[in-house]
Amino acid sequence: MRRAAALIVGGGPAGASAALTLARAGAMPVVIDRAPGERDVVCGGFLGWDALAQLRRLGLDPLALGARPIHRLRLVAGTRVVETALPETAAGLSRRRLDATLLRLAEEAGAAVLRGRTARAVEERSVRLEDGETLDADALFIATGKHELRGAARPIEGRALSVGLRAAIPAPPDLAGTIELHLYDGGYAGLLVQEDGAANLCLSVAQARMADGREACLAALMREAPLLAERLGGVPPNEWEAIAGVPYGWRAKATEAGVYRVGDQAAVIASLAGDGIAVALASGAAAAQACLHGDGTGARLYQRDFARRAARPVRVAEALRHMAEHRGERRLMMGLAKMSGLARLAARLTRIS
């Protein structure tokens, strides 16, 4: 059995942000991640201005990594298109590039990063790995994102869940500088150009729409979103990264002593708002600060305070998601989006900072 002062399970943006903050303060955190190396994950790759500011504070310049600046939002519903300027510059960057760079920075700051190690279960602050090893920690950070950990699963029963899909496609020329969102019943598809010049295509779909299988669902979406079908040349990609059971709107309001939930394990903002990465970075840093400066009650205070901090962006994002996912309200939303002041206000109200 090994012991760590701070053990972080999951090396996505939340876990890496916590690790970096702890390591730079002189703590020697241990991060475990089940991925053996760089990989694509289900994510739109949209970095809002709050995420960009946080990344810069962590010492990472997304533009130097090749992130493509984004200035405009294009909303598409059926054949109707509305375009509006974003209040501030955002950017498109693949999660492959972002996650690998954040973890490398954490390692350089002194964190031990154990790749290809999967946590199977947790009991208090003791984590059992797939290979049978047990890691004990004074402070445990649960940063497994969209994945549940046995013994610490989020209580999300009874929620309407969504499925996320992600693929890369050739970028259409008029996508440069734009985040394009195609709205349909139960979800949306997001498109942006990432650092390698390909377009990152990410779909969020109500899990109930997948009842007849992925192919049938995609075929129906192509009919409902003809301009998206056009982008895909009429044929959806064959290869997708996929994740099920996404509980939009969920927030952790309590925790146990010494256990910090960060990222999607702390709050799941509707992905349509494009602020999940910012929430992950902010929660990771806040939890690490609480751990460094708090007494034994640090974890509970952090969790309560972060739930409050995330309340407004999560609620506003839920309201927007509801409008976008239902046909009648979608029409109203498209009309409102034409009023650039309102669109900019909605974009601002869904930021965590």
Ligand SMILES: Cc1cc2nc3c(=O)[nH]c(=O)nc-3n(C[C@H](O)[C@H](O)[C@H](O)COP(=O)(O)OP(=O)(O)OC[C@H]3O[C@@H](n4cnc5c(N)ncnc54)[C@H](O)[C@@H]3O)c2cc1C
């Ligand atoms: C369809 C969709 C589109 C999205 N688009 C955007 C967007 O454009 N912009 C944005 O800001 N947000 C977006 N989000 C939200 C964003 O992806 C998440 O909020 C963000 O990834 C959360 O970061 P995290 O670090 O908490 O978790 P994750 O990024 O999920 O990272 C979790 C890490 O934990 C590891 N892990 C999991 N289980 C274990 C285990 N048992 N043992 C060891 N390691 C484990 C994984 O390998 C992974 O590296 C989107 C979400 C969805 C569903």
